[in-house]
Amino acid sequence: MSNFILKRILLIIPLLLGVTIVCFILVNINQSDPAEVTLRVNNITVTKEAIEETRKDLGLDKPLINQYLSWISNLIKGNFGISYESKKPVLNELSEAFPITLYLSIFSLFLIVFFGFIIGVLCALFENTLFDKIVRGIIFTTTAIPNFWLALLLIYTFAYYYNIFPSNGFEGLNSLVLPSITLAITYISTFVRIIRNSIIQTKNSLFMTYAKARGVSKYTLLKHQIRNAIAPFIVALNMSIPRLLAGTVIIENIFALPGLGRVCVHAIFVRDYPIIQSYVLFMALLFIIFNLIADIWIIKRDPRLRHFN
Amino acid sequence: MKLLLKTIFICITTLLFVACQSQKENKIKNELIYASTKDIRDINPHLYGGEMAAQNMVFESLVINTKNGIKPNLAKSWKISNNGKTYTFKLREDVKFSDGLIFDANVVKSNFDAILKNRVRHAWLELINEIISTKVIDKFTFELNLKNAYYPTLTELAMTRPFRFISTKCFKNNQTKNGVKCYVGTGPWILKEHKKNDYALFVRNNNYWNNKTKIEKIKWRVIPNHQSILLSLQKGEIDLIFGADGDMINSDAFSMLEKSNKVKTKLSNPIASRAILINTKREITKDLEVRKALEHAVNKQAIIKGILNNKETIANTLFSKTTPYCNIDLPIKNFNVNLAKKILDKDGWIINKDTNIREKDGKQLILKLYYNANNAQEKTISEYIQSNLKDIGIDLKIIGEEKQSFLDRQQNGNFDLQYSLSWGVPYDPQSYISSWRALSHGDYQAQLGLNKKEWLDKTISDILIETNKEKRANLYKEIFSYIHKEDVYIPISYSRTKVVYNPILKDVGFNLSQYEIPFEKMYFEKSK
Numbered sequence: 076m077s078n079f080i081l082k083r084i085l086l087i088i089p090l091l092l093g094v095t096i097v098c099f100i101l102v103n104i105n106q107s108d109p110a111e112v113t114l115r116v117n118n119i120t121v122t123k124e125a126i127e128e129t130r131k132d133l134g135l136d137k138p139l140i141n142q143y144l145s146w147i148s149n150l151i152k153g154n155f156g157i158s159y160e161s162k163k164p165v166l167n168e169l170s171e172a173f174p175i176t177l178y179l180s181i182f183s184l185f186l187i188v189f190f191g192f193i194i195g196v197l198c199a200l201f202e203n204t205l206f207d208k209i210v211r212g213i214i215f216t217t218t219a220i221p222n223f224w225l226a227l228l229l230i231y232t233f234a235y236y237y238n239i240f241p242s243n244g245f246e247g248l249n250s251l252v253l254p255s256i257t258l259a260i261t262y263i264s265t266f267v268r269i270i271r272n273s274i275i276q277t278k279n280s281l282f283m284t285y286a287k288a289r290g291v292s293k294y295t296l297l298k299h300q301i302r303n304a305i306a307p308f309i310v311a312l313n314m315s316i317p318r319l320l321a322g323t324v325i326i327e328n329i330f331a332l333p334g335l336g337r338v339c340v341h342a343i344f345v346r347d348y349p350i351i352q353s354y355v356l357f358m359a360l361l362f363i364i365f366n367l368i369a370d371i372w373i374i375k376r377d378p379r380l381r382h383f384n
Numbered sequence: 385m386k387l388l389l390k391t392i393f394i395c396i397t398t399l400l401f402v403a404c405q406s407q408k409e410n411k412i413k414n415e416l417i418y419a420s421t422k423d424i425r426d427i428n429p430h431l432y433g434g435e436m437a438a439q440n441m442v443f444e445s446l447v448i449n450t451k452n453g454i455k456p457n458l459a460k461s462w463k464i465s466n467n468g469k470t471y472t473f474k475l476r477e478d479v480k481f482s483d484g485l486i487f488d489a490n491v492v493k494s495n496f497d498a499i500l501k502n503r504v505r506h507a508w509l510e511l512i513n514e515i516i517s518t519k520v521i522d523k524f525t526f527e528l529n530l531k532n533a534y535y536p537t538l539t540e541l542a543m544t545r546p547f548r549f550i551s552t553k554c555f556k557n558n559q560t561k562n563g564v565k566c567y568v569g570t571g572p573w574i575l576k577e578h579k580k581n582d583y584a585l586f587v588r589n590n591n592y593w594n595n596k597t598k599i600e601k602i603k604w605r606v607i608p609n610h611q612s613i614l615l616s617l618q619k620g621e622i623d624l625i626f627g628a629d630g631d632m633i634n635s636d637a638f639s640m641l642e643k644s645n646k647v648k649t650k651l652s653n654p655i656a657s658r659a660i661l662i663n664t665k666r667e668i669t670k671d672l673e674v675r676k677a678l679e680h681a682v683n684k685q686a687i688i689k690g691i692l693n694n695k696e697t698i699a700n701t702l703f704s705k706t707t708p709y710c711n712i713d714l715p716i717k718n719f720n721v722n723l724a725k726k727i728l729d730k731d732g733w734i735i736n737k738d739t740n741i742r743e744k745d746g747k748q749l750i751l752k753l754y755y756n757a758n759n760a761q762e763k764t765i766s767e768y769i770q771s772n773l774k775d776i777g778i779d780l781k782i783i784g785e786e787k788q789s790f791l792d793r794q795q796n797g798n799f800d801l802q803y804s805l806s807w808g809v810p811y812d813p814q815s816y817i818s819s820w821r822a823l824s825h826g827d828y829q830a831q832l833g834l835n836k837k838e839w840l841d842k843t844i845s846d847i848l849i850e851t852n853k854e855k856r857a858n859l860y861k862e863i864f865s866y867i868h869k870e871d872v873y874i875p876i877s878y879s880r881t882k883v884v885y886n887p888i889l890k891d892v893g894f895n896l897s898q899y900e901i902p903f904e905k906m907y908f909e910k911s912k
Contacts, residue, residue, distance in 0.1 A: 333606075
């Protein structure tokens, strides 16, 4: 087990290196010259001399490989560079915006877990009843609803018409209710389906038939069903966390929340490459870490996989 | 498992508790919430990175542009030498920056010198090129020396940027061109707090030399989504939206809000020119006959009625006749599909019956029109023009780009047609035509194919330093007639600034410049 974990942790290094290479190449094949962009976003007149000077300042006059190595060594030291636009360290820019995105993701995650789990179990217990059919119909609809449209619908109903929540901005935790619901709804649909199908599959498995034959109580049977069905739920949930963090872009724009998504979109508009690179790297790191956690959890839970690995 | 369920339960309960909290109670309003899709960004008055409305709140100029001409502001009076080259300003003696620094001639000189150290950046404004020297005569007298008797001197000194004054304590190494340490001005508002992409809080300057503002605070909220702004406005979370063109509110939404009893609306007089810029150096559009056909192919009346909801007036010339020096009779190019078709037929562009696109020497008549994708109105207008041109056999590709790419394209001239909006009074016409000579402007790039481009640029330079008003008017007539004859622009309409506001907000109006918002005049009536 510990060997497996060590191997997986070591695998992160080449994976991250791969991501850094892709990030670096993407910026360098872009048509816009970073030196020119830096001048323009700071409203400095773009002249040949100014471009040359900025190139030197940014280290762009060195060969590509040297630029890459210097970028990597700075990353290792925790230096993510300086924003072209604000001239502040990228780490500060991202860490200032991160809490909002984190709160939003945590709130959404709880909604997903709570409603996804409960509704999923209920649907499985009342399989093919009217309740199950109605819920599946709703799920089918909510999966198809675009985020931005749902957001506007919720704002209109709960912020404008009933005046229960603020329609945008961050002025306290109640500002996160509508964005969290918007973000969570699509995921809830997915998780309801996952948990429902898993429980139904487990219900029809041989060990359940034997348990029933042994006269095991209904409650214990349900416990076994849920314990077995929870594995795919947890794995999917794990992978949803980075997706939630990365997927807040549209929601943050509609609800005017100053989170990571807004920072990234703005950075794309003004071609603030250090921020874009760091954002991509950060998201890649999150995906890798949560993937690793999911793998470890599965291996720990199922000894057969340990042997296989 | 139990622990997990417990945690989830606590979180959901908290969420519901927070959710069910009642909204803030209504208070007597002393804070105006203004919403914009854009953050105020860097409001250094000597640069162009910040929102002009925010710069105008904090920083002031020597004189101001009003409907009734130039009026004193930080300068209480001025004298112009007989040769028109020396301006002597008597400064007010009761003005202080909000950091306590006294506003005097030394501060004025330092600010002018800082601006002049970045001449190239301000080259779009001819006054920059005309200033030879600045001089402190005494503590409250300042002198400006020019190369020529530049007629729009006072108008350009009154503009929102760059000739505004920031405390010298904010300078970095006696300069402002590489950024400033703080944003301290003499204006009616003080920038108290700024959270990037979230909000900026301006508070009343209690030591302001002129009438203090009636409202205590202005909160500049950044809401990137237009629909969210409209819903917030109707909900009463924001008090004011204000904007020219369709970047804040499009005509459909404005018409809808006009009927609402929850908000009030106002329209400025026609202020700027909305047009399509035709690039005269591109392979197809360099042909004057093609440009002529385009002029007759666009149904402006339908655009104004169907898209702009009759909120703007039809434009037959680049500038409206009410713009200074623009009351010129020029031939009107009416919408006439048959005439447009005839012009193209005569020019050798023949319809291919299979594709319905005109062709000449094996080349299809395909053009590209670029617009700012974030502007809903530009998109709709572009789509309408696309259908107009299809009727005469031109395949118009319309491409919406995010603003930076749109500006890049303007600078490199890589477009056939591009959406264009003039800056309005007081920039029109003198500063706007002055920018026609700047490489980074789309107008310059689009005019490069004209036979008399060199003459055009030279005449513009002559106009700006012509002291005789009559001669100046004649020169203006010459260049506007030439541009009109050469069909460089398809004028569409004269745009208006739209404002939507909370009915308890009073004295909502317009400054002369469409980029300024007169917050200082506004006040709240007690809510009923």
